[in-house]
Amino acid sequence: MxxxxxxxxxxxxxxxxxxxxxxxxxxxxxxxxxxxxxxxxLATLTPRYDVERFGIKLHGSPRHADxxxxxxxxxxxxxxxxxxxxxxxxxxKFVISVGACSISGGxxxxxxxxxxxxxxxxxxxxxxxxxPPRPEAIIDGIIQLLGELQGGVPRPVAKPKIVEEVSS
Amino acid sequence: xxxEQKLQTAEQLLAPWNxxxxxxEENRLDVVIQPEALHEAVSVLHEAKWGYLSAITGMDMGVExxxxxxxYHFCNGPAITSLxxxxxxxxxxxxxIADIIPPATFFEREIKEMFGIEVNGLAVTDHLFLxxxxxxxxxxxxxxxxxxxxxxMEESHVDQMPEPGRVGENTFVVPIGPQHPALKEPxxxxxxxxxxxxxxxxxxxxxxxxxxxxAAESRSWVENLYLFERVCxxxxxxxxxxxxxxxxxxxxxxxxxxxxxxxxxxxxxxxxHSHLLWLGVAAHEAGFDTLFMYSWRDRETVMxxxxxxxxxxxxxxxxxxxxxxxxxxxxxSKAIKEGLSYLETRIRHYLEVVTTDAMFLNRTRxxxxxxxxxxERFGLLGPTARASGVMRDVRVEAPYGAYxxxxxxxxxxxxxxxxxxxxxxxxxxxxxxxxMRSILDNMPDGPLTARMPRKIPAGETVARIEAPRGELxxxxxxxxxxxPARVHVRTPxxxxxxxxxxxxxxxxxxxxxxxxxxMDPCFSCNDRVVTVVDSATQENWSWKRLRxxxxxxxxx
Ligand code: SF4
Numbered sequence: 216m217x218x219x220x221x222x223x224x225x226x227x228x229x230x231x232x233x234x235x236x237x238x239x240x241x242x243x244x245x246x247x248x249x250x251x252x253x254x255x256x257l258a259t260l261t262p263r264y265d266v267e268r269f270g271i272k273l274h275g276s277p278r279h280a281d282x283x284x285x286x287x288x289x290x291x292x293x294x295x296x297x298x299x300x301x302x303x304x305x306x307x308k309f310v311i312s313v314g315a316c317s318i319s320g321g322x323x324x325x326x327x328x329x330x331x332x333x334x335x336x337x338x339x340x341x342x343x344x345x346x347p348p349r350p351e352a353i354i355d356g357i358i359q360l361l362g363e364l365q366g367g368v369p370r371p372v373a374k375p376k377i378v379e380e381v382s383s
Numbered sequence: 384x385x386x387e388q389k390l391q392t393a394e395q396l397l398a399p400w401n402x403x404x405x406x407x408e409e410n411r412l413d414v415v416i417q418p419e420a421l422h423e424a425v426s427v428l429h430e431a432k433w434g435y436l437s438a439i440t441g442m443d444m445g446v447e448x449x450x451x452x453x454x455y456h457f458c459n460g461p462a463i464t465s466l467x468x469x470x471x472x473x474x475x476x477x478x479x480i481a482d483i484i485p486p487a488t489f490f491e492r493e494i495k496e497m498f499g500i501e502v503n504g505l506a507v508t509d510h511l512f513l514x515x516x517x518x519x520x521x522x523x524x525x526x527x528x529x530x531x532x533x534x535x536m537e538e539s540h541v542d543q544m545p546e547p548g549r550v551g552e553n554t555f556v557v558p559i560g561p562q563h564p565a566l567k568e569p570x571x572x573x574x575x576x577x578x579x580x581x582x583x584x585x586x587x588x589x590x591x592x593x594x595x596x597x598a599a600e601s602r603s604w605v606e607n608l609y610l611f612e613r614v615c616x617x618x619x620x621x622x623x624x625x626x627x628x629x630x631x632x633x634x635x636x637x638x639x640x641x642x643x644x645x646x647x648x649x650x651x652x653x654x655x656h657s658h659l660l661w662l663g664v665a666a667h668e669a670g671f672d673t674l675f676m677y678s679w680r681d682r683e684t685v686m687x688x689x690x691x692x693x694x695x696x697x698x699x700x701x702x703x704x705x706x707x708x709x710x711x712x713x714x715x716s717k718a719i720k721e722g723l724s725y726l727e728t729r730i731r732h733y734l735e736v737v738t739t740d741a742m743f744l745n746r747t748r749x750x751x752x753x754x755x756x757x758x759e760r761f762g763l764l765g766p767t768a769r770a771s772g773v774m775r776d777v778r779v780e781a782p783y784g785a786y787x788x789x790x791x792x793x794x795x796x797x798x799x800x801x802x803x804x805x806x807x808x809x810x811x812x813x814x815x816x817x818x819m820r821s822i823l824d825n826m827p828d829g830p831l832t833a834r835m836p837r838k839i840p841a842g843e844t845v846a847r848i849e850a851p852r853g854e855l856x857x858x859x860x861x862x863x864x865x866x867p868a869r870v871h872v873r874t875p876x877x878x879x880x881x882x883x884x885x886x887x888x889x890x891x892x893x894x895x896x897x898x899x900x901x902m903d904p905c906f907s908c909n910d911r912v913v914t915v916v917d918s919a920t921q922e923n924w925s926w927k928r929l930r931x932x933x934x935x936x937x938x939x
Contacts, residue, residue, distance in 0.1 A: 247592070247593055248616070249613040249614065249615055249616040249619075249698075250615055250616035250617050251613070251616025251617075251619065251697040251698050252616070253616070254616060254617060254660060254697060255696070255697060257679075258679065258683075258686075261663075261675075261676055261679035261680060261682075261683075262676055262679070262680040263680060263683045288593065290592060290593055291514050292514045292592070321613075322609060322610050322613050323593045323595070323598070323613070325530050325598060325601075326530065326593045326594040326595065326597065326598045327523050327528075327530045327532075327533030327594040327597055327598075328512075328513070328523075328533070328592050328593050328594040329593050329594065346613075346698060347616065347696075347697050347698065349696060
């Protein structure tokens with residue numbers, strides 16, 4: 216049997232990808248960062264970098280977002296909230312981990328209240344290194360994600376590693 | 384009064400309880416007192432108006448010594464008097480001094496949860512930085528607690544803040560955060576509202592608490608410089624500067640004048656970037672996004688300058704122990720001056736906007752007014768205090784480094800409302816720009832660094848630096864080794880939080896974001912919990928009392 220999706224489905228996928236590509240809703244979560252990464256994320260919104268020209272807009276609620284930007288090592292107390300925020304986002308969702316801390320714990324690796332990197336808690340699609348990464352690097356991270364999306368392949372549904380623990 | 388006279392006055396005042404006097408440094412006096420005498424001694428200092436309580440440092444002398452120590456630092460200009468209270472490890476109790484000095488509550492809660500020093504009469508006993516389900520009897524700052532022990536501990540699974548919902552006939556709890564659209568940092572607030580009016584405000588921080596002070600005790604002096612720079616990404620230079628100043632004082636190393644001038648220059652640029660950032664955020668909270676975009680656009684000028692000087696936009700690591708790593712040449716000096724001229728025009732323009740734009744004034748004028756006595760009582764610091772007419776600026780009171788040679792003048796306002804806070808910050812920038820110009824015009828010659836020993840001689844020191852948000856306090860202790868024995872950081876935001884939450888009660892919920900933004904909060908550096916305490920009676924407000932207060936306000 217032919218496994219190829221029907222023409223209708225193919226067209227719809229294309230339309231969906233096109234729409235998604237041009238209107239990315241992002242949300243920012245600070246899981247214990249030093250603020251350095253956060254102000255650089257904010258700087259991407261402002262006139263010099265103007266990330267809105269790619270159709271990317273920062274939203275206030277996870278329910279409106281496609282992309283989660285996480286900064287900072289995951290502290291004990293923020294961990295639960297990070298998972299919660301991730302869960303509240305509609306599918307398909309993508310995670311960009313911004314900054315050395317969120318990738319490996321950075322300078323804070325080994326501190327007693329730091330659990331570790333973001334990808335130990337939720338699945339991450341793009342890592343943007345730097346302490347902090349320049350706004351250009353953050354934009355590049357988002358663009359790489361868009362490139363991946365452009366392939367048009369519907370991604371398998373991402374599953375957080377600890378989803379059972381929080382469901383109640 | 385000279386430093387010596389001030390310290391003598393303090394010594395006389397404290398004479399009845401004095402067990403031992405130590406003079407660790409020229410400007411410091413340490414007085415050892417019994418735990419029972421603490422309350423009385425503090426009230427005498429307070430009544431004589433000898434300075435203000437700047438920080439309480441906890442220390443663990445080690446398992447063998449079996450002693451804990453709490454240091455109550457009072458600052459009066461450049462003079463510092465520290466009350467040292469020594470207690471046995473297994474029976475450490477002091478009495479609370481929050482009835483005399485309300486902001487001491489935070490410091491006390493910190494030593495309680497970090498060192499296990501019991502504080503009698505503490506009104507709020509919740510955790511300050513640690514998760515609520517942190518095991519009882521485990522104190523992370525004690526000498527026998529290791530980071531490995533923490534790794535072995537279970538993950539925290541508690542989310543202790545209330546869910547949104549109706550709690551009374553007309554009262555609701557509105558939880559905000561830690562992920563929320565307004566601020567870029569994680570703080571959790573819960574506001575109880577009666578209609579539109581806030582009747583109670585509570586805040587839970589600790590989402591960004593990482594345990595830096597503990598980590599410092601296992602890293603070398605040089606590694607720590609970079610660690611402390613990352614306490615906060617906005618005022619990173621000030622943290623690095625405070626740490627290196629402290630270490631240099633301990634090592635008795637004289638930093639070359641040129642290095643000091645460059646430090647002040649970078650600190651000045653950092654102040655411009657921080658205040659413009661704040662102006663943007665405050666404008667955003669007020670619904671004035673145009674101003675947000677403009678001020679952030681102009682801020683990029685400073686970011687470029689910082690990048691040109693140091694090679695990085697944020698966390699620039701301009702400091703080294705003993706000096707700075709980057710020089711300022713002719714070309715850079717010219718670029719900075721050009722940048723400053725542009726910024727000065729823009730700052731003047733913003734000054735006009737914040738004082739004349741009707742829409743913005745509606746959100747700032749007469750809102751969140753803090754009078755001078757209130758500011759003193761809350762222990763406010765930095766521009767927030769100066770907007771209420773309190774003269775508090777370390778650069779002026781106790782000049783350090785290059786500020787002796789290139790002084791800045793004090794900027795104060797009297798109204799104490801949000802508008803005054805905008806004005807103070809902007810005027811302060813003009814003063815900073817002026818000081819930066821005079822540095823560039825009279826740049827001293829000489830080397831950039833002095834030689835630092837790898838091992839820092841044993842001793843204790845205090846470094847106070849004026850950060851963009853207020854006085855930053857570092858206490859550093861060395862045992863003569865390659866790593867510090869203790870570093871205690873007291874950041875300015877901590878002292879400013881109380882005021883916001885107290886001022887939120889009785890106002891409309893819509894004003895709250897502006898109030899919070901008005902003090903320029905910083906979570907990553909302080910991370911604590913605040914509950915509203917009735918300052919007159921020192922009690923937690925009961926539900927009923929809060930409700931009555933709200934209704935009373937509403938019907939006014
Ligand atoms: S990566 Fe660097 S700038 Fe970003 S949060 Fe961590 S320490 Fe701060």
